Amino acid sequence: MMDLYIKELVIHQFTPDDTDLLLADKPLDISPLLDTYFSKKLAKVFSDEAKRGRLTEDNPFFKLLTDDFLESSVKIAQSWRQAFLISENQKTCDLVFIRFEKEGTEHFAFLRLTLKESLTHLTGQSDSPIALTQNTLPGAGQTPDEALVLNQKTGRYYLIEKRIKHDGSFVHYFSEQLLQVQPEASVKKSLKVVEQTAKKVADDFRQDDFAFQSKMKTAIYNHLEEQELEPEKLANQLFEDNLTARLTFVDNLKEQIPEPIKLADIDYSKQSKKLSSQKLSLSNGIELIVPNQIYQDADSVEFIQNQDGTYSILIKNIEDIQNK
Incomplete structure (x- = not known):
């Protein structure tokens, strides 16, 4: 796992019933369970799916960050709410604010996690052991619905955002309204x-x-x-x-x-895995997966174009064949 040290954690909540915020009055105690869960969430933001860019010192969002972490989280949550209210599809979600160190540098994170209903098996309830519970957090391995991770020293950020529907069109409210930037x-x-x-x-x-x-x-x-x-x-x-x-x-x-x-x-392992081999689909129904290092080795595989325009593939020096 990525080397992260979580220093402070605050969670506010947004409810669509009254489109209001349930604001925390203090940071949470960071238990090993919470540390593991949110470290995994943060690691998901440093991915090939994240947009990137840099906030300048005069950026309105950057100015909301002060030495008072709780106060900053409240101001940002309120600004987020104002931008998000145009959404036509609102659900209960946790607004998670994290102050953490990565490689010795202070970072700030804002994660939006949509909560869900789930069935739970309750022990000691012989008549009705299965109950529907509200406000269940998504799994630790899931990418946050939206996330901003900001290097407070350089202003560089990583952004995962979703378009929201408004007046029949879709808008990137997070970058356009809240951050007021055009990310890479x-x-x-x-x-x-x-x-x-x-x-x-x-x-x-x-x-x-x-x-x-x-x-x-x-x-x-x-x-x-x-x-x-x-x-x-x-x-x-x-x-x-x-x-x-x-x-x-x-x-x-x-x-x-x-x-x-x-x-x-960033973690670009998915892209690397996708590009690490050649997947060939032949007209006769045969499919081949050839690792790049073998594909480029003439002593292992050879592609021959015949005089009639068809191709032949010669696979060489095979020591063993297994049927999988």
């Missing part, structure tokens, strides 16, 4: 844009086949290992023999993602 796209979305842009350029230059798709996945995977993805470097690998295609790819990508995609401080 998440790593997950950015990588999708990279793949789509590369495919379109390859299409335009008649290079889009299974070999290019495989090369693209391998190139992106290798950049993940370097913890940064730069358009120019990627272009050189994908379109090494075509200067016009390289320039087109870089220009098109930078229109959507101006800065290099940075991977430090």
